[in-house]
Amino acid sequence: MLEGLLIGLQTAFSIQNLLMVIAGCLIGTFIGMLPGLGPMSIIAIMIPVAISMGDPSAALILLAGVYYGAIFGGSTSSILLNAPGVAGTVASSFDGYPMARQGKAGKALTVAAVASFAGGTLGAVLLMVFAPALSSVALLFHSAEYFALMVVGLSAIAAFAGSGQVAKAIIMTILGLIMATVGEGALFNLPRFTMGIMDLQSGFGFITLAMAMFALPEALFLVLKPKDLKGDEGEIKDLRITKDEAKAIAPVVGRQSVQGFFIGVLPGAGATIASFLGYAVERNIAPKEEQEEFGKGSIKGLAAPETANNAACTGSFVPLLTLGIPGSGTTAILLGALIALNVTPGPRLMIDEPQIFWAVIMSMFIGNLVLLILNLPLIPYIAKVLAIPRNYLIPFILFFTLMGAYIGQNNATELLILVGFGICATALKFADYPLAPLLIGFILGGMMEDNFARSMQLYDGIAFIWERPMTLGLLVVAVLLVLLPSYRARRARARAAGVADGD
Amino acid sequence: MALDRWIALILLGICLTYGYAAWFTMDGALPPFMQRNPIWPSTFPKVLSVLGIIASTIILLGFENSELKEAEIDYRRLGDYHLGQAVTLLVLMVVYALCLRPVGFLISTSAFLILGSFILGERKWHVMLPVALIATGAVWYLVQEVLGIYMRPLPGIFGG
Numbered sequence: 001m002l003e004g005l006l007i008g009l010q011t012a013f014s015i016q017n018l019l020m021v022i023a024g025c026l027i028g029t030f031i032g033m034l035p036g037l038g039p040m041s042i043i044a045i046m047i048p049v050a051i052s053m054g055d056p057s058a059a060l061i062l063l064a065g066v067y068y069g070a071i072f073g074g075s076t077s078s079i080l081l082n083a084p085g086v087a088g089t090v091a092s093s094f095d096g097y098p099m100a101r102q103g104k105a106g107k108a109l110t111v112a113a114v115a116s117f118a119g120g121t122l123g124a125v126l127l128m129v130f131a132p133a134l135s136s137v138a139l140l141f142h143s144a145e146y147f148a149l150m151v152v153g154l155s156a157i158a159a160f161a162g163s164g165q166v167a168k169a170i171i172m173t174i175l176g177l178i179m180a181t182v183g184e185g186a187l188f189n190l191p192r193f194t195m196g197i198m199d200l201q202s203g204f205g206f207i208t209l210a211m212a213m214f215a216l217p218e219a220l221f222l223v224l225k226p227k228d229l230k231g232d233e234g235e236i237k238d239l240r241i242t243k244d245e246a247k248a249i250a251p252v253v254g255r256q257s258v259q260g261f262f263i264g265v266l267p268g269a270g271a272t273i274a275s276f277l278g279y280a281v282e283r284n285i286a287p288k289e290e291q292e293e294f295g296k297g298s299i300k301g302l303a304a305p306e307t308a309n310n311a312a313c314t315g316s317f318v319p320l321l322t323l324g325i326p327g328s329g330t331t332a333i334l335l336g337a338l339i340a341l342n343v344t345p346g347p348r349l350m351i352d353e354p355q356i357f358w359a360v361i362m363s364m365f366i367g368n369l370v371l372l373i374l375n376l377p378l379i380p381y382i383a384k385v386l387a388i389p390r391n392y393l394i395p396f397i398l399f400f401t402l403m404g405a406y407i408g409q410n411n412a413t414e415l416l417i418l419v420g421f422g423i424c425a426t427a428l429k430f431a432d433y434p435l436a437p438l439l440i441g442f443i444l445g446g447m448m449e450d451n452f453a454r455s456m457q458l459y460d461g462i463a464f465i466w467e468r469p470m471t472l473g474l475l476v477v478a479v480l481l482v483l484l485p486s487y488r489a490r491r492a493r494a495r496a497a498g499v500a501d502g503d
Numbered sequence: 504m505a506l507d508r509w510i511a512l513i514l515l516g517i518c519l520t521y522g523y524a525a526w527f528t529m530d531g532a533l534p535p536f537m538q539r540n541p542i543w544p545s546t547f548p549k550v551l552s553v554l555g556i557i558a559s560t561i562i563l564l565g566f567e568n569s570e571l572k573e574a575e576i577d578y579r580r581l582g583d584y585h586l587g588q589a590v591t592l593l594v595l596m597v598v599y600a601l602c603l604r605p606v607g608f609l610i611s612t613s614a615f616l617i618l619g620s621f622i623l624g625e626r627k628w629h630v631m632l633p634v635a636l637i638a639t640g641a642v643w644y645l646v647q648e649v650l651g652i653y654m655r656p657l658p659g660i661f662g663g
């Protein structure tokens with residue numbers, strides 16, 4: 001392994017390749033900030049450039065830089081504007097945006113950058129050590145386990161079921177699941193619930209819904225009730241993470257790197273589920289008083305999804321490099337790029353072309369490091385976005401939400417759907433319905449139904465639930481994740497009532 | 504009745520309609536070979552509709568007494584806020600959506616950005632105009648030229 005490391009280092013540390021990483025990170029960060037352009041589309045756009053370079057190691061290094069840059073750029077828009085452009089960063093806005101609202105935008109971005117760095121780097125270490133062994137684990141997971149994994153991911157909604165809001169959180173999740181059934185499913189080839197409207201044939205767009213649920217109501221609230229985004233003192237303060245905060249997030253980062261990495265290894269699960277699960281798990285194991293903070297600007301709640309997201313992205317390289325199976329959209333595009341460069345990923349890659357395998361791993365380390373070095377000094381300037389006068393900022397937020405929905409689908413009807421849902425979401429927000437569960441349900445719903453249907457067909461019934469121990473185990477975990485917090489809350493309430501009686 | 508229970512009533516209606524569509528209208532058109540499947544396209548929606556009806560009924564009947572907390576915006580006094588601005592902006596967004604294709608990206612976007620800040624009370628034309636025009640041009644250049652996603656820049660009659 002040491003020899004491999006040295007080969008990788010030698011390849012990665014040429015002037016040309018270092019410049020590639022820097023260029024890739026910058027391009028990724030800036031384009032990734034536009035909602036609607038996620039890592040997948042940016043990598044797809046960069047592929048012609050990468051292929052024309054001809055050197056597979058340099059091309060991969062460039063693409064890795066773009067990839068990590070795009071993930072960080074996506075977090076930026078969800079933290080600053082509550083406009084998550086990628087499903088993987090939705091969970092980052094749960095706590096990141098409240099932090100920005102409290103005037104801690106700089107700190108939120110710093111936490112995100114550091115957590116992403118740690119997640120990506122630890123993920124790369126795990127990849128280096130476990131890649132060959134893990135390839136067989138990835139194949140153990142069947143559709144039944146994927147279904148169970150999605151159910152565990154849904155348990156993240158428990159975090160939004162605050163005091164007396166359980167039914168509201170549940171109905172919003174169901175509404176999200178219902179919306180996911182609109183359109184043509186992959187397994188049935190049958191349009192469902194489209195009401196004969198052609199534009200609904202492909203279902204609702206994720207970005208349209210994300211913008212309508214998060215960004216648009218926020219912008220409307222800012223119009224209705226003007227207030228400064230800059231915080232009370234009118235300036236962006238607290239860029240540094242204090243020692244206590246670092247101590248608080250260190251275990252979170254450690255746990256989530258490992259958990260996120262292993263979820264990322266499973267083909268098809270990916271960064272989105274890793275981030276939701278990371279959020280749910282961290283909220284559940286946090287002490288009582290910190291649990292209250294989740295959703296209101298807890299740095300743990302921001303660090304968990306950011307770390308898990310990046311670690312999972314790294315983990316998704318395991319099936320790609322060792323089996324030649326792309327586990328996510330992004331790795332599928334990378335696979336295309338590799339094949340165009342005359343490299344065939346698979347079990348022989350490590351033996352036949354070790355310099356490429358190791359160059360990929362080293363490029364991950366370098367990509368993460370360069371991203372951190374480039375972005376930490378940039379953060380005060382990025383956070384200044386919020387200092388733009390409101391008369392200019394709000395039209396631009398509205399414009400970017402519209403653009404994000406338009407670029408993805410190239411369909412003007414999508415914009416009308418966006419405005420319509422935005423108005424509905426604002427009404428729901430007035431009535432104190434949590435909106436995040438709807439989006440979680442929508443994202444996970446499609447995958448959940450597909451995997452459920454597939455395992456039903458394989459087992460000719462629902463027997464898979466008790467015949468596959470791993471499925472059963474995951475479902476039990478999901479039930480515990482939902483029930484435990486409400487049980488704890490009930491016990492706490494009972495205790496509080498008891499004290500009152502005693503007085 | 505408070506707003507959240509009115510919304511629960513609407514959601515109940517949505518779930519009932521959805522449930523009707525799932526239980527009574529979908530299975531008839533199913534081809535015979537698919538009827539042998541253990542799972543039908545309507546299976547998942549059926550389960551969801553039942554769960555949705557239960558959950559919205561619970562909220563509607565107020566079984567769960569939620570604590571009233573200070574809302575960020577009190578919807579009962581919407582008139583106290585800048586409601587006019589918000590509604591005008593929403594109308595502007597709809598107009599923008601309808602104009603984007605026929606009028607072209609450059610004109611409709613600059614108009615959207617200028618009118619948007621105008622509605623919010625900005626009157627400094629010497630700042631507004633350049634900002635909107637430069638931003639429009641920059642976004643168009645990035646999306647069309649750099650990223651290669653086609654957006655019609657000008658109205659159709661100019662060959663855009």
